[in-house]
Each structure stands twice: as C-alpha cells, then as structure tokens.
Amino acid sequence: MMAGPGLSIIVPTRNEAANIAELVRRIDRAVACDASLEHRATELIVVDDSTDGTPQAVAAAAAETLLAVRCVHRERPEGGLGGAVVVGLRAAVNDLCLVMDADLQHPPERIGDLYRRALPGGVDVVVASRYVGGGSAKGLASALRRGVSGVGTLLLKAMFPIRLAACTDPMTGFFLCDRRRIDLDGLKPQGFKILLEMLARQRLRVAELPFDFASRHAGQSKASFRQGLHFLRQMLQLRFGRMSGFALVGAAGAVVNVALVWLLTRGDVGVLPATLIAAEVTIVANFLLQDRLVFGDLRRHARGFWGRFLRSFSFNNVESSIRIALVLWFVDRGWMSATMATAVLLAFAFVLRYVFHALVVYAPKKR
Numbered sequence: 001m002m003a004g005p006g007l008s009i010i011v012p013t014r015n016e017a018a019n020i021a022e023l024v025r026r027i028d029r030a031v032a033c034d035a036s037l038e039h040r041a042t043e044l045i046v047v048d049d050s051t052d053g054t055p056q057a058v059a060a061a062a063a064e065t066l067l068a069v070r071c072v073h074r075e076r077p078e079g080g081l082g083g084a085v086v087v088g089l090r091a092a093v094n095d096l097c098l099v100m101d102a103d104l105q106h107p108p109e110r111i112g113d114l115y116r117r118a119l120p121g122g123v124d125v126v127v128a129s130r131y132v133g134g135g136s137a138k139g140l141a142s143a144l145r146r147g148v149s150g151v152g153t154l155l156l157k158a159m160f161p162i163r164l165a166a167c168t169d170p171m172t173g174f175f176l177c178d179r180r181r182i183d184l185d186g187l188k189p190q191g192f193k194i195l196l197e198m199l200a201r202q203r204l205r206v207a208e209l210p211f212d213f214a215s216r217h218a219g220q221s222k223a224s225f226r227q228g229l230h231f232l233r234q235m236l237q238l239r240f241g242r243m244s245g246f247a248l249v250g251a252a253g254a255v256v257n258v259a260l261v262w263l264l265t266r267g268d269v270g271v272l273p274a275t276l277i278a279a280e281v282t283i284v285a286n287f288l289l290q291d292r293l294v295f296g297d298l299r300r301h302a303r304g305f306w307g308r309f310l311r312s313f314s315f316n317n318v319e320s321s322i323r324i325a326l327v328l329w330f331v332d333r334g335w336m337s338a339t340m341a342t343a344v345l346l347a348f349a350f351v352l353r354y355v356f357h358a359l360v361v362y363a364p365k366k367r
C-alpha cells in the first residue's frame with residue numbers, strides 16, 4: 001500500500017503513436033509490481049505536440065489502465081520538448097513529478113526506484129544517469145551520438161563546475177523533481193535539455209541513480225542537427241547571458257575579419273578592397289551566427305529573415321562609416337591617438353549595436 005505522496009509522470013510526445021500502448025502497459029505493470037506505488041495515486045500526463053494520432057493512442061491506452069491518464073495536446077508547441085515538460089509540471093496534481101520519454105529508452109521499471117529515492121526528502125531532483133556506476137548509454141542510436149553526448153556532458157560540466165558538480169548526466173531526460181523546489185517562472189525552456197535548464201538556473205540538491213538507456217522501441221528520433229544548435233544556444237545563454245553571447249560572437253567575428261584581411265592582402269588584393277571585403281563578410285557572418293545563437297528565441301515574434309538582415313546590415317555599415325569618420329576627426333583635433341580613439345569608439349559601438357539589435361532588429365512584430 002502506498003503511504004507516501006502521489007506521483008505525476010510527465011511524458012512529452014511528438015509523433016509517438018506507435019509507442020504509447022507499450023509505454024502505458026509497462027508503466028501500468030511497473031506500478032502494479034511496486035509496493036511503494038499505487039495506481040490511484042499515480043497520474044500520467046502526456047504533453048503532446050504531435051501531428052500523428054498520438055492523442056488517440058493515449059485515449060485508447062487510458063481505457064486499459066487504472067492509472068489516471070491525461071493528454072494535454074498543444075496547438076502551439078512553444079519551447080519544444082522543454083516547454084512541454086514545463087506545461088506538464090504546471091498541470092500535475094502532485095508535487096513529485098517524474099519526467100520520461102515516450103519511446104521506452106527510459107525503462108518504466110525504474111520509476112519506483114526514483115520515487116523511493118525522493119521519499120526521505122533532502123533532495124530536490126533525482127536524476128537517472130547513464131554515466132554513473134552501472135548506468136549505460138548504449139541505446140543511443142550511433143557511435144557519433146554517443147560521442148556527441150559524452151563530449152557535450154564534459155563541456156557542460158566544465159562550464160558549470162559548481163551547479164553541475166553532483167550531476168553526471170545533465171542531458172538526461174529521465175528524472176524526478178519536487179515541483180515546489182523548482183522556479184517554473186524562471187525557466188526559459190527551448191528545445192531538448194530541460195533538466196540542464198533547471199540545474200543551471202538554481203541551486204538544487206541532486207541525487208543520482210544509474211540506469212541503462214535502452215534503444216528506441218518504435219517511431220522516429222527527433223534529435224537532429226537543429227536540436228544541436230538549440231542546445232549550443234541554450235548553453236551560451238545559460239552561461240553568459242545574451243549580451244556576453246553577443247560579445248563572444250562579435251569577438252570571433254573580429255578574428256575572422258583580421259584573418260581575411262591577411263589572406264586577401266597576401267594574394268593580389270589591394271588594402272582598401274581587402275578591408276572592405278573582410279568587413280562585409282564579417283558583418284554578414286556575424287549576423288547569421290547572432291541570429292541563431294544569440295537571438296534565436298526572439299526570432300519567432302520578430303520580423304522575417306530579410307527584414308532582420310537588412311536592418312542589421314544597414315546599421316553595421318552606417319555605424320562603421322561614422323566610427324571611422326569620428327576616429328579621423330578626433331585624431332585631427334588632437335583629442336586622442338588613433339588607437340585610443342578606435343578603442344573608445346569600438347566599446348561605445350558595441351553597446352549601441354547590442355541595444356539596436358535587441359530593441360530594433362528583434363523587436364516583436366506589431367499585430
């Protein structure tokens with residue numbers, strides 16, 4: 001008989017119709033076989049962004065179990081997988097919430113272990129880890145995916161050495177949390193890594209259990225290169241905030257700019273055309289990177305690509321023309337040396353450029 005608090009199981013889904021029946025069957029059996037869990041006190045919330053028959057599959061499976069099953073179907077899938085998890089956390093009737101994938105890569109038989117680990121209290125999140133003694137990531141579809149996941153985890157731990165100290169697998173999608181301890185309003189979920197978002201934004205007490213990551217039961221993976229870019233953006237923003245991310249991309253752009261001038265002038269290109277070509281290439285490359293990595297989350301509500309590009313491109317060209325003219329003028333007046341004038345004006349231009357991009361280029365479109 002279940003003595004502890006109830007448990008809400010949150011499953012984000014996108015086109016998982018082929019997995020739902022098996023998922024519900026295995027959760028049902030896992031709850032039945034575990035003395036600490038009880039059907040009556042366990043709910044299953046599917047937060048669905050599908051275009052296949054997943055909601056119908058959930059309805060059919062709900063008829064076959066004593067679990068309280070709900071499907072929240074979203075017409076506007078804001079925040080992707082992470083956004084779906086937050087919707088589930090808000091909708092849950094219990095404070096203890098377990099998050100897992102629908103494709104059975106996260107074995108339902110471990111739900112009871114995660115639940116029992118949370119019961120004595122003293123932890124805010126129980127993480128099912130692929131990288132702690134006894135766990136494994138063999139179910140990841142390819143050696144490449146395993147490599148990316150392993151290197152990504154290492155990088156993450158290096159970037160958040162304190163917040164992630166107690167977590168070996170911040171990219172896992174299988175965890176249990178106490179909703180009362182999570183600042184749901186402070187989360188900015190975008191894409192896949194919602195646990196990372198939680199752990200990086202606030203100080204949480206973490207416990208871990210190993211688990212074997214299985215291979216997908218049926219259906220198609222939604223992991224993609226695009227998700228990888230989402231992830232990169234999430235990491236930059238969590239670590240550096242938007243303005244520092246902007247500076248970081250800008251600094252990389254400056255290096256490219258110098259390298260291009262060197263390359264072109266080594267060839268037969270004159271100094272003036274080389275400088276101009278390098279400057280324009282840098283402006284365009286910077287825009288493309290900033291657009292994805294720094295302002296990616298604002299794009300949806302901003303004007304279209306060409307509208308953003310033209311504003312950014314015009315601003316940068318006008319800005320650099322004025323800046324160069326000002327340097328000449330300052331030097332001519334004897335106010336400062338050319339180096340000093342360039343440094344001062346570049347710093348000023350950086351702030352101005354950031355403000356212009358944040359408030360004008362990515363301004364929300366008027367309805």
Ligand SMILES: Nc1nc2c(ncn2[C@@H]2O[C@H](COP(=O)(O)OP(=O)(O)OP(=O)(O)O)[C@@H](O)[C@H]2O)c(=O)[nH]1
Pocket residue numbers: 011012013014015016047048049077080081084100101102103105139140141173216220221222223
């Ligand atoms: N609600 C919602 N769920 C999603 C979205 N994208 C993925 N999911 C679900 O999140 C879970 C994890 O996605 P997967 O495609 O399995 O990602 P993965 O486990 O990294 O990749 P594989 O190893 O190839 O399965 C699955 O249950 C998906 O259905 C989304 O945009 N919205």
Ligand SMILES: [Mg+2]
Pocket residue numbers: 101103105216221
């Ligand atoms: Mg999966």
